[in-house]
Amino acid sequence: MSSPVGAVAPAPFFPARRPGGAPGLALFLNAGDPPLPVLRELVAMLDEEGVDCLELAVPFPDSVTDGPTVRRSARRALDRGGVDLDDVLAFLADVRPHLKRTRIALLADWRYSLGHRDLAAATRDIAAAGADGLLVHALPPRLREEHLGSAAEAGLPVVTTCYSDSPPATRAEAAARASAYLYLVAHYGRSGTAPAAGHAALARTVTELRAHTTAPIAVGFGVSTRQHVEAVGASGADAAIIGSAAVAAVEAAQEAGRDVTEAFRAFVRSVRPEQP
Template sequence: MNRIKKKFDELKEKKEKALVGFLTAGDPDFSKSLAIITKMCDAGLDVLELGIPFSDPTADGPVIQRSSARSLANGIHISKILKMTKKLRKTSDIPIILFTYYNPVLAFGIEKFYKEAKKAGADGTLVVDLPLEESNEMTKFWENDNFSLIRLLAPTTPKERMEKILKTAASGFIYLVSKTGVTGSDGIDASEVLKQMKMIRLVSNLPVCVGFGISTSNDVSRIASFADGVVIGSAFERLIENNMNNPELPSIIAEKVKEYKKATIV
């Protein structure tokens, strides 16, 4: 059993929902980033989305765009992120998803990315701009194993398209985007998300985690009442941006993780 399935099974038994945390790897620098993420894991984070910085993160709002720019300015690239993954794996059994755009993977080498990511201890990848029709270009190198391809579904994804994606090219869990727009934008319409959730449940048994626009504990509680997990990214990156030179930054974010995690208990 892979770490992702094991984690969601454990949470179901405990009547909790998954707290999925996104951070851009290497922000504000490699050592601080590793310290922050380690603290987050210790504080109760359930799944880690480790963001690979990209120069043109078109799906991301300004907060995550700036985090990518800082990381790139510090010379962070896939090899260093795999090194970070390997270090994290020595102290934590948390499921780790490498969150990326396709361009960095192409530049690194598709087959090389898969093999080295697995070797480092990653459990899967989410490639934001990889459409279903091109997925085989990446997955043809994958063995029949436990490395997952996490798929994004948008509020505008029609049922027929959803069925096609989920039946042919999804594993681990489903990332449901709560609304149109980019990450970090405010507000979330839980009733609309619930409608989309019901549609997904008709075609897939995979856990569904909801992201985009979730920033408060109340947001987490509302979404956790019907989803299998919540994804938070911009709120964590905003804390980094606002406390860049604060030596207590890892502890500040760890406390936020604890607050969010408490809200996932249903």
């Protein structure tokens, strides 16, 4: 296994799984959907409920990798205003010190949020705000080493990604570069769609990736129910990532005029497997 010089040691985003235990749980939301004051309450609730990780995106428009649910969410957040990178970092700096369990991985799009900034300075700002990890969306390959070096210098673990059907060398490199966790995308397509063979069928891929990383492996795309989370666990992965279904729960609560935090609490409890 290889890793970049000065790589950050893997961070414990997800607790070690007990034999037969459920995988960890990560939930994706766009900052600003719900509005930041409501989101602050929601994040505190996630910590109370023992959710391991929040993937918090700085919203950006017209993502080609996301399905309509996530794209609507980003558009709602952007239309409300007040959710650029600086706003989200201020929000993060406010909420992160109060969390006892839930860790926050920031997702930022290169073109929309980072490309016009000095990468090293932006990475330091993200680390200083309290992010536990960073996932850069659509990072140009030519900047990969600079990104990894900047993150290592800032002491900020990185989330890397690969598809289950990526070439073996691509998967191995992504695994070796992960220091927060490796996001294994269940299949090629847009968020919200599930692999035809089911998530448990990723077991061989997960086993192969273990040879290249000591970071946790989290599986996403098409994970929306307790049964899907259990299937991810059956693959041997460390955690399941729920994106579109989590965003849809927020959307439904807002459209119905319900308490978003309490509606989302019910969603969390509905998808989390029972511990043996």
